[in-house]
Amino acid sequence: MSSLADALGPVARDTADGGVLLAPGDERALANALHVLADQGARLNRDATLSRERLTEVGPVEPRSMTLEVGAGVVLQRLDDRLRTFGLTVGPLSPSAMQLTLGDFLEGPFAGLRAIPGGRLEPLCTRLVAVLADGRRLETSEAPRSAAGPDLSALVLGGHGRLGVVTRARVRCFPLPEADVRATYSLPSPAAFVTAFTRAVAEGAWPWRVHVDPRSGRVVAEVRLAGSAGAVERDRDLFGRCVDEAGGRPSGDAEREGPVAVSHESTWPAVQASLEAGRALQLFRLSLGTVVARGDVDGLRLDEPTAWSSLGGRLLALDPRGVLGGAP
Amino acid sequence: MSDALLRHAPAYTTCAYCPKMCRFACPVAEAAPSESLSTWGKMVAGHLVQTQQRPLDEDAARALHACTGCMRCSTFCKHENQVGPALFAARGATVEAGLQPRGAATTLATFTQSQNPFGRELATLVAARRALGPVKFQLFPGCSALVKAPALVDDVLEVARRFGAPMGVARVSSRCCGYPLYAAGAHDAFREHAAAMADAMSHVPELTVLDPGCALTFLKVYPAFGVKLQTRVHTLVEVLADHLPHAPATPPLDEVVGYHDACHLGRGLGQYDQPRALLHRAVRQVTEGASVRREGGCAGGGGLLPRTMPDVAVEVARRQAAEVTPSPDVAVVTACPTSRRMFERAGKKSYDLVTLLRRWTEGT
Amino acid sequence: MSTDARLSGLGSRWGAVPAGALPPPRAKVLAAKGALAEAVGGRVSFSDFDRLSYARDLWPLALLWIRQGKVPPPPDAIVWPGTEDEVARVVRVARDKRLALIPYGAGSGVCGGAWAIHGGVTLDLKRFDSIGPVDEARRCVDVGAGVMGETLERKLNFSGWTLGHFPSSIYCSSVGGWIAARSAGQLSSRYGKIEDMVLSLRAVLGTGEQLITPERPFSGPDLAPLLIGSEGTLCAFTGARLRVFPLPEGRVFHGFEFASVEEGLEAIRLVFREGLRPAVVRLYDPFDTAFVGKGGKARHAPVTPPSLRSAMERSFLPMMLRQVTKQTLGRPKVMNQLQRVFRKSRLILMFEGEAKRAEADDRAATMLCRKLGGDDLGEAPGRAWLARRYDVSYRMSRLIDAGTFADTMEIAAPWERVHEVYERVHAAASPYAFVLCHFSHAYADGCSLYFSFVGSGGDEQEIEQRYHQLWRAALAAAVSAGGNVSHHHGVGLLKAQALQDALGDGRHALAALKALFDPDGVMNPGKLGLSS
Numbered sequence A: 001m002s003s004l005a006d007a008l009g010p011v012a013r014d015t016a017d018g019g020v021l022l023a024p025g026d027e028r029a030l031a032n033a034l035h036v037l038a039d040q041g042a043r044l045n046r047d048a049t050l051s052r053e054r055l056t057e058v059g060p061v062e063p064r065s066m067t068l069e070v071g072a073g074v075v076l077q078r079l080d081d082r083l084r085t086f087g088l089t090v091g092p093l094s095p096s097a098m099q100l101t102l103g104d105f106l107e108g109p110f111a112g113l114r115a116i117p118g119g120r121l122e123p124l125c126t127r128l129v130a131v132l133a134d135g136r137r138l139e140t141s142e143a144p145r146s147a148a149g150p151d152l153s154a155l156v157l158g159g160h161g162r163l164g165v166v167t168r169a170r171v172r173c174f175p176l177p178e179a180d181v182r183a184t185y186s187l188p189s190p191a192a193f194v195t196a197f198t199r200a201v202a203e204g205a206w207p208w209r210v211h212v213d214p215r216s217g218r219v220v221a222e223v224r225l226a227g228s229a230g231a232v233e234r235d236r237d238l239f240g241r242c243v244d245e246a247g248g249r250p251s252g253d254a255e256r257e258g259p260v261a262v263s264h265e266s267t268w269p270a271v272q273a274s275l276e277a278g279r280a281l282q283l284f285r286l287s288l289g290t291v292v293a294r295g296d297v298d299g300l301r302l303d304e305p306t307a308w309s310s311l312g313g314r315l316l317a318l319d320p321r322g323v324l325g326g327a328p
Numbered sequence B: 001m002s003d004a005l006l007r008h009a010p011a012y013t014t015c016a017y018c019p020k021m022c023r024f025a026c027p028v029a030e031a032a033p034s035e036s037l038s039t040w041g042k043m044v045a046g047h048l049v050q051t052q053q054r055p056l057d058e059d060a061a062r063a064l065h066a067c068t069g070c071m072r073c074s075t076f077c078k079h080e081n082q083v084g085p086a087l088f089a090a091r092g093a094t095v096e097a098g099l100q101p102r103g104a105a106t107t108l109a110t111f112t113q114s115q116n117p118f119g120r121e122l123a124t125l126v127a128a129r130r131a132l133g134p135v136k137f138q139l140f141p142g143c144s145a146l147v148k149a150p151a152l153v154d155d156v157l158e159v160a161r162r163f164g165a166p167m168g169v170a171r172v173s174s175r176c177c178g179y180p181l182y183a184a185g186a187h188d189a190f191r192e193h194a195a196a197m198a199d200a201m202s203h204v205p206e207l208t209v210l211d212p213g214c215a216l217t218f219l220k221v222y223p224a225f226g227v228k229l230q231t232r233v234h235t236l237v238e239v240l241a242d243h244l245p246h247a248p249a250t251p252p253l254d255e256v257v258g259y260h261d262a263c264h265l266g267r268g269l270g271q272y273d274q275p276r277a278l279l280h281r282a283v284r285q286v287t288e289g290a291s292v293r294r295e296g297g298c299a300g301g302g303g304l305l306p307r308t309m310p311d312v313a314v315e316v317a318r319r320q321a322a323e324v325t326p327s328p329d330v331a332v333v334t335a336c337p338t339s340r341r342m343f344e345r346a347g348k349k350s351y352d353l354v355t356l357l358r359r360w361t362e363g364t
Numbered sequence C: 001m002s003t004d005a006r007l008s009g010l011g012s013r014w015g016a017v018p019a020g021a022l023p024p025p026r027a028k029v030l031a032a033k034g035a036l037a038e039a040v041g042g043r044v045s046f047s048d049f050d051r052l053s054y055a056r057d058l059w060p061l062a063l064l065w066i067r068q069g070k071v072p073p074p075p076d077a078i079v080w081p082g083t084e085d086e087v088a089r090v091v092r093v094a095r096d097k098r099l100a101l102i103p104y105g106a107g108s109g110v111c112g113g114a115w116a117i118h119g120g121v122t123l124d125l126k127r128f129d130s131i132g133p134v135d136e137a138r139r140c141v142d143v144g145a146g147v148m149g150e151t152l153e154r155k156l157n158f159s160g161w162t163l164g165h166f167p168s169s170i171y172c173s174s175v176g177g178w179i180a181a182r183s184a185g186q187l188s189s190r191y192g193k194i195e196d197m198v199l200s201l202r203a204v205l206g207t208g209e210q211l212i213t214p215e216r217p218f219s220g221p222d223l224a225p226l227l228i229g230s231e232g233t234l235c236a237f238t239g240a241r242l243r244v245f246p247l248p249e250g251r252v253f254h255g256f257e258f259a260s261v262e263e264g265l266e267a268i269r270l271v272f273r274e275g276l277r278p279a280v281v282r283l284y285d286p287f288d289t290a291f292v293g294k295g296g297k298a299r300h301a302p303v304t305p306p307s308l309r310s311a312m313e314r315s316f317l318p319m320m321l322r323q324v325t326k327q328t329l330g331r332p333k334v335m336n337q338l339q340r341v342f343r344k345s346r347l348i349l350m351f352e353g354e355a356k357r358a359e360a361d362d363r364a365a366t367m368l369c370r371k372l373g374g375d376d377l378g379e380a381p382g383r384a385w386l387a388r389r390y391d392v393s394y395r396m397s398r399l400i401d402a403g404t405f406a407d408t409m410e411i412a413a414p415w416e417r418v419h420e421v422y423e424r425v426h427a428a429a430s431p432y433a434f435v436l437c438h439f440s441h442a443y444a445d446g447c448s449l450y451f452s453f454v455g456s457g458g459d460e461q462e463i464e465q466r467y468h469q470l471w472r473a474a475l476a477a478a479v480s481a482g483g484n485v486s487h488h489h490g491v492g493l494l495k496a497q498a499l500q501d502a503l504g505d506g507r508h509a510l511a512a513l514k515a516l517f518d519p520d521g522v523m524n525p526g527k528l529g530l531s532s
Helices: A003-011 A027-039 A076-084 A102-107 A190-202 A229-245 A268-276 A310-318 B003-007 B009-016 B027-031 B039-050 B058-064 B083-096 B102-114 B122-127 B143-148 B150-162 B179-184 B187-201 B212-224 B236-242 B264-268 B273-282 B310-324 B337-345 B353-362 C003-013 C027-031 C033-039 C048-053 C060-067 C084-097 C149-158 C175-181 C261-273 C286-292 C311-328 C332-341 C355-371 C380-387 C391-401 C415-429 C460-480 C496-503 C506-517
Strands: A012-014 A020-022 A058-062 A067-071 A113-115 A121-123 A125-132 A137-139 A164-172 A179-187 A207-215 A218-227 A263-267 A281-284 A290-294 B137-140 B167-169 B206-209 B232-235 B253-260 B283-287 B331-334 B350-352 C077-079 C101-104 C121-124 C140-144 C198-205 C210-212 C235-243 C250-258 C280-284 C345-353 C375-378 C405-414 C434-443 C446-455
Touching (some): A027 A125, A121 A125, A137 C506, A179 A190, A190 A229, A190 A268, A207 A268, A218 A229, B003 B039, B027 B310, B039 C048, B058 B083, B083 B102, B102 B179, B206 B212, B236 B273, B253 B353, B310 B337, B331 B353, C027 C033, C060 C405, C084 C198, C149 C175, C175 C235, C261 C345, C261 C355, C280 C286, C405 C415, C415 C434, C415 C460, C460 C496, C496 C506
Antiparallel strands (some): A125 A164, A207 A281, A281 A290, C198 C210, C250 C375, C434 C446
């Protein structure tokens, strides 16, 4: 066993490629491991790799608030499968997000964000528990919203685990849709598509995903709507009116498979530019300002960490020992 | 403590305990962004003086004088608190303590000497515009127009003639209405002046008043000081609006202008429709700001602010001009000589409504 | 030390001073006069009257003191910077001379966040008053931190837009203050809280660095949520890019009466579970329901302006009112027991936006409410509410003049805990004040509880003592029942200890942020429980 794995004790093991895998089972174990790493002058993400394989506990569902406590190592797709038995779902996340663990979704480029009806973004979790670089525990409130000082969960969300490592969180769910329909529209231009769809989202429509394809001078968009029968009906009516006002019309086109490509977080103008260049896109997490887009589009890559904004880098001073590995 | 302060005590207390619900509405506080000059800050000064919790000092005195009396705050007050009159009453304490801001003190000194705030002999100015023949209406231009904008008085006389409402400047116009005394806090002197003025006006059954500040003083402030006028007082815009059907059938000027509701004409006397009726006949397009009529902004000319805090007064005017129309090419029109002068001082192209009416009726 | 003694000491901990005899400015601040003046182009004041004006925000505790001729400790000086460079220069002076800096918007906070408990320099940011043109394509506007809320909303409305942010303080609060205290407006269920509207922030840190936070998408942690809600302890906000919405084309109101609070809460929960987002959702507890009345048409009640009141109205009636108040609100437990005879609870919903969608959403919500036994009251209660939406703030003057204390406490909890929080806070506060509550700012997973307290006592000392007892009891009950410390009023001094307790180990993270962004501890020391 390597000396580092040895020092870390039972929470660590050597890997086939000569590395060290750190797999704590709770916050205390993780905090202890961070202290050991610091004592050894070692860094997570460089000298040891974090695994959340032991952080997979799933708590009971709170049916009224539709929340439940979930270990950060649970893969979202598996969580969603399990939630179905309770009549719940994590809601419309992108396919790539669904393959991530809860921890990776919260800490990674997705920053744990999802769109809610009305087009606002909010974290998938309400309360989260994390271990910060100094080994201390951060536990945020489970209240839906707060004005009690700064939102300290921002130290973790999108932080790539460099400021704190999330161990579990209270996940907010939606009722499992009772209706799931697709509606297809043909619009005269990418600009008309963006106008119609941003308006519909702002007015309360909640599309689960959109396939959009610029074809022979028009844009064909197929939207998937899911929810209660009434909600789906209201959303379909709203989309119809917004599309109509933008000069579009319903279209009989069947669903087409969208391009399999990298996911980006993109702005609506970037989406429009991409459509104007004749590129088909799949859109997820449609919000007032940004979307998750699969296809050839400008934006922030979501499948791998990219360099931080300089301001985010200022926060690395909160890990003076560098035990969490510094900026990606 | 003076009776005036005691009478307004509930007004001061109401504001002192209030969560500043008119904070955004005070033009002075927006132009000179200090809490001390907010309606709340000024009324707290009144409260502290009235309750004798604090002796009056120069800064508190300055705050008590930092009000144009525009009454915009009262529009947003569910208590309908009359902040302007309460602050003007508290200015009496600054007179007694000799702590008036310089501009107010010099105005009082000038007034004492010449019975008007300009130190000018008004009788000569009036005599030059007395009607030669019979007139239908006696005009009271106000000393501000007589001294600062005599051409405006000529515009009034000409427009009135063309509207079939010939006017001549009333002899009584050689006296000031006394508003500067009221605004400076010399309330005993004001009461005395008002009584004398009422006496001098007693032989004039009906008077048409150009300056809304003078009209407000006659119609609202005199009665508040127990002075009763036997004269029926109308504003110029009232009379002209009544005679609009007799105006020449001239096409409107091909211009776009912005309209500013003068505070004393609008909130003070409730005259919002008459000037608009006149203006919409005279020009092709009239634009207005986000806040109009009862909620409209102030041009900074009232309450002696141009004399006590000239820079702030000009900033008030600059902001209101930008509110009415952000375009430098569009002139602001108002039915108040003082407001127009304030816009001019703020570098904004502006017309008095009557001047515009004259151009319209003359087709120029 | 007895509880009462500790509590009565609470007020004096922050050193109320006689309004008529302020302590002179501290020598070290006076010594920095030249440097401060140079930093802000001469816009600095050490005058007692200005210090008095900036000594308090709208924390009702200060009103009790004002009634006694006292004020909170004043700042030593006030500065009015107009550019970010000037703010940065002031921060450098403060760091150099170790002066406390208290960022100040419009002073509408209700928790003492703008109190100068360590003296120092109040940094009035109202000169940051620019409102840019609406970027219609991106639906946003650049606004200075010093812009007053109502001024901004009117400007936006004039060009066909709305921010959708309508706190009851909108007439007296600034954009910077909203951001500093994580404000929420009455229509937050549709438009979100202020943090949902902020696309980007402009601020000057306690280090003197100027920054503009990036807009999504970007990589790495988001600095904005760490600054929003920091109440001046980390930075001074100078401006923001805010999301705007087109003015709603339609608006639909609906009122319902439920047999109990529990049923009303269940209705709200199901409305949000269905994915509906009413702009307004307000459920009044039984006494609030009876107290506020059924709504009806909003009428303009005749008012006698204070200055025009007769001598009897000025002195005799208020004196009588004070006596009656003492006898009634001075015995709040009895009053609170009496209100238990009321059972029904009224809900107001308002949908707005695209007209047909608003109507469809209203129909869906109506079906849910009726299914739960809600009596349909039609649109009148909602319309009446809209007409009187800010009136409650005007009541403060009369309540204070009548010899009471009055305050509000806003907290949030997940649906599982909402009713228990309501019951426990009600019970805990009952010995000290008359208690009303409504539930608003709803989410799929919970909502906010907004308590109103009115109390009195035999004399000013007893009143103040009860006020402190009330807060300790109510906050402790709220947190122990699963509520949080604040939903939208912020923390300031009032809830500082409660926040630190609630944060647990997380308080070290907050302290670390403070050390990073304000290494010399000059920014609004003592607030959020952060020491200087």
